[in-house]
Amino acid sequence: MSNQSNEHVKAWYPGHVQKAKRQIRENLKKIDIVVIVLDARAPVATTSFEMKIFKDKQRVFLLNKTDLADSEYNKKWACEIAKLYPTLLVNKDTNRKELLTFLKSIPTKYANPRIAVVGVPNVGKSTIINKILGRHKAKTGAQPGITRGVQWVNVEGFTVLDSPGILFSEIFSKDIAAKLLLIGSLPIENVDDEIFDYAFKIYASAAGVQKDIVQFLEEYGRSRGLLKKGGQVDYEKAKTLFFKEVSEGKHGRLTYDTEFEKFWEVLKNG
Ligand SMILES: Nc1nc2c(ncn2[C@@H]2O[C@H](COP(=O)(O)OP(=O)(O)OP(=O)(O)O)[C@@H](O)[C@H]2O)c(=O)[nH]1
Ligand SMILES: [Mg+2]
The missing domain is CATH 3.40.50.300 (P-loop containing nucleotide triphosphate hydrolases)
Known part of the structure; x- marks a missing residue:
């Protein structure tokens, strides 16, 4: 894109x-x-x-x-x-x-x-x-x-x-959309999986998490009992709850934007 x-x-x-x-x-x-x-x-x-x-x-x-x-x-x-x-x-x-x-x-x-x-x-x-x-x-x-x-x-x-x-x-970049999602500024239901995956990578990097989104949500969903009838993890529910919790700060105090020059660039071009 x-x-x-x-x-x-x-x-x-x-x-x-x-x-x-x-x-x-x-x-x-x-x-x-x-x-x-x-x-x-x-x-x-x-x-x-x-x-x-x-x-x-x-x-x-x-x-x-x-x-x-x-x-x-x-x-x-x-x-x-x-x-x-x-x-x-x-x-x-x-x-x-x-x-x-x-x-x-x-x-x-x-x-x-x-x-x-x-x-x-x-x-x-x-x-x-x-x-x-x-x-x-x-x-x-x-x-x-x-x-x-x-x-x-x-x-x-x-x-x-x-x-x-x-x-x-x-109009905004994928990076900005992902960060707005992580802080709860963009409604979860409005973004597609590519943004979720990208947001998860940003979160994982800031939080020092090594797993990928599938592994992570599998364990997270299981630990929260977010299961479907057959016992598999309900991926959609796990994803929704996890990103909501991240935006409310329940997975640590994290700063996602760390490049100062970008701030001035965005301010100048906005
Ligand atoms: N942890 C934390 N939560 C906050 C803080 N400030 C606001 N909130 C919470 O963030 C949510 C949004 O706060 P609002 O003041 O409604 O934000 P807003 O910018 O007016 O939101 P919109 O009108 O929807 O654009 C609420 O649940 C607040 O309680 C803060 O400094 N720390
Ligand atoms: Mg308001």
Whole structure:
């Protein structure tokens, strides 16, 4: 297959995801600061979306789900991205004060900057927005939305868009698709076996697993009792459960993207 293809990824994202992508475009003019949420396990794959729409905005990065990624790589990635952009390592347990202090430190010419949180599916955007909003939950005291269903909320010196911009690439490489699968950003039912095999290799290499996917799922399926009537392993069930568990960090803290130059390349070309 070509390196720029989604032929192995079917169906594509559902309507609400398409809608969120549209909303961010409609609100673009109003946004001063774009908070781009990446998954710390795959900072390159999660940067793979149309970044150029934000080219004249102040961009900052949150490397989220650090609890699921390799701690040494977390530090390395934060240092790398911080060379050009304000960057913070976060996870679901990061306290609100730390997050707000970071947001307040962002250079901006606006007195009350308008902030939007964006990223590919499932990187933790809603969790982060809720943390920023704190008790200022959407609706109470909110200004009317620019777009129906979207509201700007005043929070301690910022105006925050209360729903995330979901972005995704229309076209991406097999490598990126596999990594998005490993972190739970691409629905399992949407990818074909070639991506599963490729994703397993990436996982195995990061985790130091020597087996191939067939051997591995055979043992895994048996150990979980995922068997068919005749007693053979139910390969489909084993595969689905295994990749779900990997994406939830149940098979170790692993970082799949380890090449810094690729990040800058994707950012430049996106
Ligand atoms: N382990 C871990 N899980 C997290 C973290 N942040 C979010 N999650 C979990 O990841 C899942 C997705 O989080 P959301 O905040 O809904 O992510 P989202 O980007 O808004 O997802 P979409 O709206 O579907 O695009 C949820 O199950 C969260 O509980 C984190 O830092 N660590
Ligand atoms: Mg969400």
